[in-house]
Amino acid sequence: MCGSKVQNLFVCGRLHQVSFEAPMCEAMRTERVFLTGDYSSSAEFFVTIAVFSFLYSLVATVVYIFFLNKYRENSQRPLIDFVVTVVFSFMWLVSSSAWAKALSDVKVATDPDEVQLLIPACKDPTNKCSSLHGPRWSGLNTSVVFGFLNFVLWAGNIWFVFKETSWHKGGSRLAGSAPDKQAGTFDQQPYNQGGFNQSGSYNTQGSFDQPSEYSQVGGPTSYSNQM
Numbered sequence: 001m002c003g004s005k006v007q008n009l010f011v012c013g014r015l016h017q018v019s020f021e022a023p024m025c026e027a028m029r030t031e032r033v034f035l036t037g038d039y040s041s042s043a044e045f046f047v048t049i050a051v052f053s054f055l056y057s058l059v060a061t062v063v064y065i066f067f068l069n070k071y072r073e074n075s076q077r078p079l080i081d082f083v084v085t086v087v088f089s090f091m092w093l094v095s096s097s098a099w100a101k102a103l104s105d106v107k108v109a110t111d112p113d114e115v116q117l118l119i120p121a122c123k124d125p126t127n128k129c130s131s132l133h134g135p136r137w138s139g140l141n142t143s144v145v146f147g148f149l150n151f152v153l154w155a156g157n158i159w160f161v162f163k164e165t166s167w168h169k170g171g172s173r174l175a176g177s178a179p180d181k182q183a184g185t186f187d188q189q190p191y192n193q194g195g196f197n198q199s200g201s202y203n204t205q206g207s208f209d210q211p212s213e214y215s216q217v218g219g220p221t222s223y224s225n226q227m
Contacts, residue, residue, distance in 0.1 A: 014040045015109055022119040033118050037109045042095075042102035046147060049095040053088050053150070071164075078164040085161045089154040096147030103140055110135055 015035040112131035122129035
Protein backbone atom coordinates (compact mmCIF):
# COMPACT_ATOMS: atom_id res chain seq x y z
CA MET A 1 0.00 0.00 0.00
CA CYS A 2 2.79 2.38 0.86
CA GLY A 3 4.64 1.51 -2.31
CA SER A 4 1.63 2.03 -4.56
CA LYS A 5 -0.11 5.11 -3.15
CA VAL A 6 2.70 7.04 -1.50
CA GLN A 7 5.74 7.98 -3.55
CA ASN A 8 7.42 10.22 -1.00
CA LEU A 9 9.97 8.67 1.34
CA PHE A 10 8.95 10.81 4.30
CA VAL A 11 5.27 9.98 3.98
CA CYS A 12 6.13 6.35 3.47
CA GLY A 13 8.10 6.41 6.71
CA ARG A 14 5.26 8.01 8.65
CA LEU A 15 2.83 5.15 8.35
CA HIS A 16 0.67 6.49 11.15
CA GLN A 17 -0.27 9.35 8.80
CA VAL A 18 -1.25 7.03 5.95
CA SER A 19 -4.89 6.04 5.82
CA PHE A 20 -7.28 4.23 3.50
CA GLU A 21 -10.98 3.58 3.24
CA ALA A 22 -12.01 0.14 4.44
CA PRO A 23 -15.49 -1.24 3.73
CA MET A 24 -17.91 -2.00 6.54
CA CYS A 25 -20.34 -4.81 6.20
CA GLU A 26 -23.10 -2.78 7.86
CA ALA A 27 -25.14 -0.84 5.29
CA MET A 28 -22.20 -0.87 2.85
CA ARG A 29 -20.46 1.95 4.64
CA THR A 30 -16.72 2.66 4.76
CA GLU A 31 -14.41 3.75 7.54
CA ARG A 32 -10.97 5.35 7.57
CA VAL A 33 -8.19 3.10 8.85
CA PHE A 34 -4.68 4.33 9.68
CA LEU A 35 -1.54 2.25 9.45
CA THR A 36 0.83 1.87 12.37
CA GLY A 37 4.53 2.71 12.69
CA ASP A 38 6.86 5.65 12.14
CA TYR A 39 10.08 5.08 10.20
CA SER A 40 10.54 8.62 8.95
CA SER A 41 13.79 9.24 10.88
CA SER A 42 15.74 6.79 8.72
CA ALA A 43 14.25 8.24 5.54
CA GLU A 44 15.07 11.81 6.64
CA PHE A 45 18.62 10.82 7.52
CA PHE A 46 19.09 9.12 4.15
CA VAL A 47 17.74 12.07 2.16
CA THR A 48 19.76 14.60 4.20
CA ILE A 49 23.03 12.81 3.45
CA ALA A 50 22.07 12.63 -0.22
CA VAL A 51 21.38 16.38 -0.43
CA PHE A 52 24.56 17.47 1.36
CA SER A 53 26.77 15.08 -0.59
CA PHE A 54 25.26 16.34 -3.83
CA LEU A 55 26.00 19.96 -2.91
CA TYR A 56 29.54 19.14 -1.83
CA SER A 57 30.13 17.24 -5.06
CA LEU A 58 29.09 20.27 -7.09
CA VAL A 59 31.44 22.57 -5.15
CA ALA A 60 34.33 20.08 -5.40
CA THR A 61 33.80 19.68 -9.14
CA VAL A 62 33.99 23.45 -9.68
CA VAL A 63 37.18 23.65 -7.59
CA TYR A 64 38.85 20.74 -9.42
CA ILE A 65 38.09 22.22 -12.84
CA PHE A 66 38.63 25.97 -12.37
CA PHE A 67 40.69 26.39 -9.17
CA LEU A 68 42.98 23.37 -9.13
CA ASN A 69 46.15 25.46 -8.75
CA LYS A 70 44.78 27.30 -5.74
CA TYR A 71 43.57 23.98 -4.36
CA ARG A 72 47.13 22.63 -4.40
CA GLU A 73 48.80 25.79 -3.12
CA ASN A 74 47.62 25.24 0.45
CA SER A 75 48.33 21.81 1.92
CA GLN A 76 45.39 22.12 4.31
CA ARG A 77 42.77 22.12 1.56
CA PRO A 78 43.51 18.58 0.30
CA LEU A 79 43.51 17.36 3.91
CA ILE A 80 40.09 18.90 4.52
CA ASP A 81 38.83 17.39 1.29
CA PHE A 82 40.17 13.99 2.36
CA VAL A 83 38.49 14.13 5.77
CA VAL A 84 35.16 15.24 4.29
CA THR A 85 35.30 12.43 1.74
CA VAL A 86 35.91 9.85 4.46
CA VAL A 87 33.04 11.25 6.54
CA PHE A 88 30.62 11.19 3.62
CA SER A 89 31.64 7.62 2.77
CA PHE A 90 30.91 6.50 6.31
CA MET A 91 27.62 8.42 6.44
CA TRP A 92 26.48 6.89 3.14
CA LEU A 93 27.09 3.43 4.58
CA VAL A 94 25.22 4.21 7.81
CA SER A 95 22.30 6.00 6.16
CA SER A 96 21.86 3.33 3.47
CA SER A 97 21.90 0.57 6.07
CA ALA A 98 19.39 2.45 8.26
CA TRP A 99 17.05 3.10 5.34
CA ALA A 100 17.30 -0.53 4.18
CA LYS A 101 16.28 -1.69 7.67
CA ALA A 102 13.44 0.84 7.81
CA LEU A 103 12.20 -0.19 4.38
CA SER A 104 12.18 -3.80 5.49
CA ASP A 105 10.02 -2.82 8.49
CA VAL A 106 7.72 -0.79 6.23
CA LYS A 107 7.22 -3.83 3.99
CA VAL A 108 6.22 -5.91 7.01
CA ALA A 109 3.86 -3.22 8.34
CA THR A 110 2.16 -2.78 4.96
CA ASP A 111 1.83 -6.45 4.16
CA PRO A 112 -1.79 -7.16 3.11
CA ASP A 113 -2.17 -9.81 5.77
CA GLU A 114 -1.03 -7.37 8.45
CA VAL A 115 -3.22 -4.56 7.13
CA GLN A 116 -6.31 -6.77 7.20
CA LEU A 117 -5.83 -7.18 10.93
CA LEU A 118 -6.38 -3.41 11.31
CA ILE A 119 -9.80 -3.51 9.64
CA PRO A 120 -12.56 -4.23 12.15
CA ALA A 121 -14.74 -5.97 9.57
CA CYS A 122 -11.93 -8.43 8.75
CA LYS A 123 -11.70 -9.47 12.37
CA ASP A 124 -15.09 -11.11 12.07
CA PRO A 125 -14.49 -14.77 11.16
CA THR A 126 -17.61 -14.78 8.98
CA ASN A 127 -16.10 -12.13 6.65
CA LYS A 128 -13.45 -12.91 4.08
CA CYS A 129 -11.05 -10.05 3.24
CA SER A 130 -8.58 -9.91 0.39
CA SER A 131 -6.44 -7.20 -1.23
CA LEU A 132 -7.09 -6.02 -4.76
CA HIS A 133 -3.59 -4.65 -5.46
CA GLY A 134 -0.27 -5.55 -3.93
CA PRO A 135 2.36 -2.97 -2.97
CA ARG A 136 4.97 -1.94 -5.52
CA TRP A 137 8.44 -1.56 -4.07
CA SER A 138 10.56 -1.02 -7.17
CA GLY A 139 11.13 2.69 -6.56
CA LEU A 140 12.03 2.31 -2.88
CA ASN A 141 14.25 -0.70 -3.54
CA THR A 142 16.10 1.34 -6.15
CA SER A 143 16.77 4.07 -3.59
CA VAL A 144 18.47 1.55 -1.32
CA VAL A 145 20.60 0.21 -4.17
CA PHE A 146 21.68 3.71 -5.17
CA GLY A 147 22.52 4.45 -1.55
CA PHE A 148 25.03 1.62 -1.37
CA LEU A 149 26.38 2.50 -4.84
CA ASN A 150 27.05 6.01 -3.54
CA PHE A 151 28.97 4.51 -0.64
CA VAL A 152 31.14 2.52 -3.05
CA LEU A 153 31.70 5.62 -5.18
CA TRP A 154 32.72 7.83 -2.26
CA ALA A 155 34.87 5.12 -0.70
CA GLY A 156 36.72 4.63 -3.98
CA ASN A 157 37.29 8.37 -4.25
CA ILE A 158 39.18 8.34 -0.93
CA TRP A 159 42.33 7.06 -2.63
CA PHE A 160 42.34 9.75 -5.30
CA VAL A 161 41.86 12.50 -2.72
CA PHE A 162 44.54 10.98 -0.49
CA LYS A 163 47.07 11.23 -3.33
CA GLU A 164 46.70 15.03 -3.22
CA THR A 165 47.46 15.29 0.50
CA SER A 166 50.83 16.03 2.06
CA TRP A 167 50.74 12.64 3.82
CA HIS A 168 51.01 10.77 0.53
CA LYS A 169 53.48 13.19 -1.03
CA GLY A 170 55.71 13.13 2.06
CA GLY A 171 55.75 9.33 2.03
CA SER A 172 56.65 9.34 -1.66
CA ARG A 173 59.61 11.67 -1.00
CA LEU A 174 60.90 9.45 1.81
CA ALA A 175 60.53 6.34 -0.33
CA GLY A 176 62.41 8.02 -3.18
CA SER A 177 65.25 9.37 -1.02
CA ALA A 178 66.01 6.04 0.64
CA PRO A 179 67.42 4.29 -2.50
CA ASP A 180 69.43 7.41 -3.36
CA LYS A 181 71.01 7.41 0.07
CA GLN A 182 71.96 3.76 -0.22
CA ALA A 183 73.45 4.33 -3.66
CA GLY A 184 75.56 7.20 -2.31
CA THR A 185 76.80 5.09 0.59
CA PHE A 186 78.15 2.28 -1.55
CA ASP A 187 79.35 4.40 -4.46
CA GLN A 188 83.01 4.42 -3.35
CA GLN A 189 86.24 3.21 -4.90
CA PRO A 190 86.68 -0.45 -4.07
CA TYR A 191 89.58 -1.35 -1.79
CA ASN A 192 92.22 -3.54 -3.44
CA GLN A 193 94.39 -5.30 -0.93
CA GLY A 194 96.80 -6.61 -3.44
CA GLY A 195 97.41 -8.81 -6.45
CA PHE A 196 100.01 -10.44 -8.60
CA ASN A 197 100.79 -9.02 -11.98
CA GLN A 198 101.81 -11.14 -14.91
CA SER A 199 105.52 -10.50 -14.42
CA GLY A 200 105.36 -12.18 -11.04
CA SER A 201 105.72 -9.01 -8.96
CA TYR A 202 103.45 -8.46 -5.97
CA ASN A 203 101.56 -5.17 -5.99
CA THR A 204 100.07 -3.89 -2.76
CA GLN A 205 97.88 -0.75 -3.07
CA GLY A 206 99.79 0.00 -6.24
CA SER A 207 102.75 1.44 -4.26
CA PHE A 208 105.19 -1.47 -4.51
CA ASP A 209 106.10 -2.50 -8.02
CA GLN A 210 109.41 -4.31 -7.50
CA PRO A 211 110.50 -7.55 -9.10
CA SER A 212 109.85 -10.47 -6.89
CA GLU A 213 112.77 -12.48 -5.60
CA TYR A 214 110.90 -15.53 -6.59
CA SER A 215 110.80 -14.64 -10.28
CA GLN A 216 112.86 -16.85 -12.52
CA VAL A 217 115.66 -15.34 -14.59
CA GLY A 218 116.46 -17.07 -17.81
CA GLY A 219 115.11 -20.23 -19.18
CA PRO A 220 114.08 -23.25 -17.29
CA THR A 221 116.81 -25.21 -15.56
CA SER A 222 117.36 -28.72 -16.76
CA TYR A 223 118.78 -31.38 -14.57
CA SER A 224 120.57 -34.42 -15.89
CA ASN A 225 121.95 -37.37 -13.99
CA GLN A 226 125.69 -37.37 -13.64
CA MET A 227 127.31 -40.67 -14.37
